Amino acid sequence: MFSKACEYGIKASIFIAINSYEGKRVSPKEIAKEINSPQAFTAKILQALVRHKVINSVKGAYGGFEINKNELKYINLSQIVKAIDGDNIYNGCGLGLDKCDENHPCPVHEKFITVRDELKHMLENTSLEELALDIKSGASFLKA
Amino acid sequence: MFSKACEYGIKASIFIAINSYEGKRVSPKEIAKEINSPQAFTAKILQALVRHKVINSVKGAYGGFEINKNELKYINLSQIVKAIDGDNIYNGCGLGLDKCDENHPCPVHEKFITVRDELKHMLENTSLEELALDIKSGASFLKA
DNA sequence: TATAAATAGGATAAAATTATCCGAAATAAA
DNA sequence: TTTATTTCGGATAATTTTATCCTATTTATA
Numbered sequence: 001m002f003s004k005a006c007e008y009g010i011k012a013s014i015f016i017a018i019n020s021y022e023g024k025r026v027s028p029k030e031i032a033k034e035i036n037s038p039q040a041f042t043a044k045i046l047q048a049l050v051r052h053k054v055i056n057s058v059k060g061a062y063g064g065f066e067i068n069k070n071e072l073k074y075i076n077l078s079q080i081v082k083a084i085d086g087d088n089i090y091n092g093c094g095l096g097l098d099k100c101d102e103n104h105p106c107p108v109h110e111k112f113i114t115v116r117d118e119l120k121h122m123l124e125n126t127s128l129e130e131l132a133l134d135i136k137s138g139a140s141f142l143k144a
Numbered sequence: 145m146f147s148k149a150c151e152y153g154i155k156a157s158i159f160i161a162i163n164s165y166e167g168k169r170v171s172p173k174e175i176a177k178e179i180n181s182p183q184a185f186t187a188k189i190l191q192a193l194v195r196h197k198v199i200n201s202v203k204g205a206y207g208g209f210e211i212n213k214n215e216l217k218y219i220n221l222s223q224i225v226k227a228i229d230g231d232n233i234y235n236g237c238g239l240g241l242d243k244c245d246e247n248h249p250c251p252v253h254e255k256f257i258t259v260r261d262e263l264k265h266m267l268e269n270t271s272l273e274e275l276a277l278d279i280k281s282g283a284s285f286l287k288a
Numbered sequence: 289t290a291t292a293a294a295t296a297g298g299a300t301a302a303a304a305t306t307a308t309c310c311g312a313a314a315t316a317a318a
Numbered sequence: 319t320t321t322a323t324t325t326c327g328g329a330t331a332a333t334t335t336t337a338t339c340c341t342a343t344t345t346a347t348a
Contacts, residue, residue, distance in 0.1 A: 001145065001233065004336065007240040014251055027294070041337045047296065060345025061293040077252070089145065096151040099288035107158055107275045107284045108221070111266050118262040122255050131251040140251045144243035148306065171324070185307045191326065204315025205323040 006084040009045045011035035011142050013080055016055055016065050017072055017132035025064025036143040045084060052083035072132065078123035090120060150228040153189045155179035155286050157224055160199055160209050161216055161276035169208025180287040189228060196227035216276065222267040234264060 002010075012031045019026045028046060032039035046065055049055045054075060055067050067075065081089065093100035094112040101109075134140040146154075156175045163170045172190060176183035190209055193199045198219060199211050211219065225233065237244035238256040246253075278284040 001238060004240065007238075011239055011251070025294095038337055040339070043295080044297090044337090050295090057295060058345085059293095059295045059343075061291095062346055063294045063344085065295085094145060094151075095155055096148065097285070097288045104288070105284045107155070107278060107286065108270065109284065111270055115259070115263045115266050119259045122259050126252065126255055134251060140249045140253065141241070142251065144241045144248070182307055184309070187325080188307090188327090194325090201325060202315085203313075203323095203325045205321090206316055207314085207324050209325090 002081065002089075003085050005041075005045050005048075006081055008035065008037045008042050009049055009084045010077060010080050011037070012042060012046060012065075013049065013055060013067070013075075013128055014131045014135060015142060016067055017075075017128045018135055020067045020069055020072070021132065021136075023069075025058060025062070025066045027064050031065070034142055049080065049083055052079070054079050054083050067128070072129040073127050075128040076124055077126045077128075077131075078120070081123055090116070146225065146233075147229050149185075149189050150225055152179065152181045152186050153193060153224050153228045154221060155181070156186060156190060156209075157193065157199060157211070157219075157272055158275045158279060159286060160211055161219075161272045162279055164211045164213055164216070165276065165280075167213075169202060169206070169210045171208050175209070178286055193224065193227055196223070198223050198227050211272070216273040217271050219272040220268055221270045221272075221275075222264070225267055234260070 012035055015031055015034050016026055028039055028043040031037075031046070032042045035042070046055065046057070050057045050065075055065050057063070057065050093106050094108045094116075095106040097106045100106045131140070135142060156179055159175055159178050160170055172183055172187040175181075175190070176186045179186070190199065190201070194201045194209075199209050201207070201209050237250050238252050238260075239250040241250045244250045244253055275284070279286060
């Protein structure tokens with residue numbers, strides 16, 4: 001469904017969110033350990049999230065990655081997925097046709113709309129805040 | 145969502161279905177031309193579909209790929225996807241955790257269930273027959 | 289100002305996916 | 319039985335994705 005990079009990006013964002021609640025910045029090293037991902041690769045993904053303004057980075061000593069506490073409820077999975085995997089999952093044809101629309105639909109065009117809308121709705125209505133709170137309360141986990 | 149291999153597999157199956165209606169076998173060459181895919185790679189995918197008994201092959205002169213006309217309505221997208229991409233899309237964790245279930249859910253476990261069920265329902269309830277008929281009637285297309 | 293700590297980013301490498309090529313095996317028809 | 323045709327399957331190559339390494343740049347503090 002999502003690329004590895006996107007999976008890491010989502011999990012990293014959640015971990016950053018948790019720490020941002022407590023005013024703490026985190027490093028790629030801490031993040032990678034917590035979400036069980038390769039550190040350097042994770043760092044690249046964090047850079048992408050910074051470029052897309054999903055998270056914020058502070059260079060230099062005492063720096064790290066953080067998210068504005070007040071924005072947590074407005075950041076949703078959709079933004080993270082788009083930042084890393086692009087919007088292909090939103091707009092791309094399910095069967096890979098370059099041109100696929102109402103006037104020239106691929107064989108699964110209509111069938112896919114339902115699925116895609118469900119996914120879209122989920123991504124757009126799931127905030128980093130709720131995901132972070134679930135982790136904090138022990139209701140969900142970032143690694144196996 | 146699906147791999148390229150799977151996209152080709154679905155489109156190829158539909159084209160074979162159309163021809164099987166008329167008792168015609170088709171070659172990888174014809175298929176690749178019709179679905180706009182690399183021929184040799186497509187042939188590999190066809191082999192996989194044969195091994196999984198989704199389609200049938202006849203070797204030698206006057207051979208080719210075909211599907212039993214009477215089975216067309218019972219073959220659904222789910223079978224094709226499972227044959228090529230495996231059942232990761234059904235059972236795999238949305239965030240890639242090795243272990244992710246009700247007792248130890250990833251952050252999006254619950255949210256994903258809805259999306260996955262919608263996809264599953266779509267794949268299991270879409271038959272090759274209906275997809276083939278749509279192509280025949282000009283309601284949908286195999287390439288751009 | 290010097291130093292240590294931290295992210296940024298380029299260059300590579302490894303692994304997986306996608307794609308190509310070619311000979312072997314099977315089969316219908318001449 | 320020979321030939322032409324066609325799928326099968328192994329080897330290899332190209333591309334993309336995933337992953338690593340190293341240096342430059344930034345910045346807080348001593």
